[in-house]
Amino acid sequence: MSTQIVILAAGMGSRLGRSLPKPLTELSDGRTIMQQQFDNIHAAFGADAKVTIVVGYKLEHIVEAFPDADFVYNEEYDQTNTSKSLLRALRAGGSGGTLWMNGDVVFDPEALRRAAKLVARDQSFVTVNTAKVSDEEVKYTTDAEGFIKELSKTVKGGLGEAVGINYIASHQKAALVRQLARVGDQDYFERGLELAIEQDGVRIEPVDISDLYAVEVDFAEDLERANLFV
Template structure:
């Protein structure tokens, strides 16, 4: 049986530095956008993560309107990305990982996920990435895998087709794999997403397992329509 995060010294990183421009750039940073159940996106994430890790093992990378997040959640650890307006998630995650030396679960600050997904990703027996097998658009991060679920290729543009589905922004790296992944992130440009670092690490030999997630159990809130869908999903989960 896989041990839970409290027994395994798992640390969690929430990537919350971005400006959320595709949501229209409101007064709140995207992680603080309220959901239909009265919680913010970040509060919902912390609630789902509570069975896995202590809140004191959760770190948020902040930038845009950082004070609002820090004042709302003073119990978290914080890593500041002063280049949040020009640096993408690869740079934000690299700043956090340089401070950690444990197994790490990380997720985008706009992901709304059902209970159990974080545990499944951490319990894959290897470094892992949550995925949804479905038709995806040109701008989604796509993947291919072998018969055992190991990621073979990862990126927005894959040779020979559109891949098997998309990465959904919930990921896990074993402590032993951190040097390889950090090296991949260090090769990324300012505009790269962290998935580019994973892509480079896989090319360098990282074993990364795909963990299948039901499309009705996890969504990234990139656009207003995604928020509507997330709220509908929450109502279904609470029934």
């Protein structure tokens, strides 16, 4: 079984105020956000690692920029959230596990090299940052054994923030697909993970990358912060 690698890039990204899809935003080193992600993927998993991009808004620009990728189209990109984009990608993938990331995250290459160890043993995980816990971000708590218990923006007493780089093991993928199909169109994929934990007993490990940089670019100030690292 081979690992499916997915970048979620269907959204309109209107908060950043750019004409192109947000993943094509240029960084200070001349690369786009998505090119930085591709470079990190290839550094961790090899130059031949195949990437599937979920596209929607102005998809032709992403297809032109990354012609060697595989593509899944979310035709309801303006009406649905990341739960439905991920659902489409999982249904299009094979029987192996799936590693996925939001298409607007600029992150340290070491994050995927660290995560690759869990991918190799087919262990589901969510990467987290315990250095800060902002109200508007997806937060998490853990159970007595240290696995993820709650995962949403409304979590109280969160231990940290989810970074947006995740993996679902091959034997747990069906449960996640089922839950993503059930959640609302405007739900984030984290809701599907939370239900899979609660109702299907899926065990997801938090991978702490607080010592590394990972910036979700929503606003101009986020882009400025990301440019400090690249």
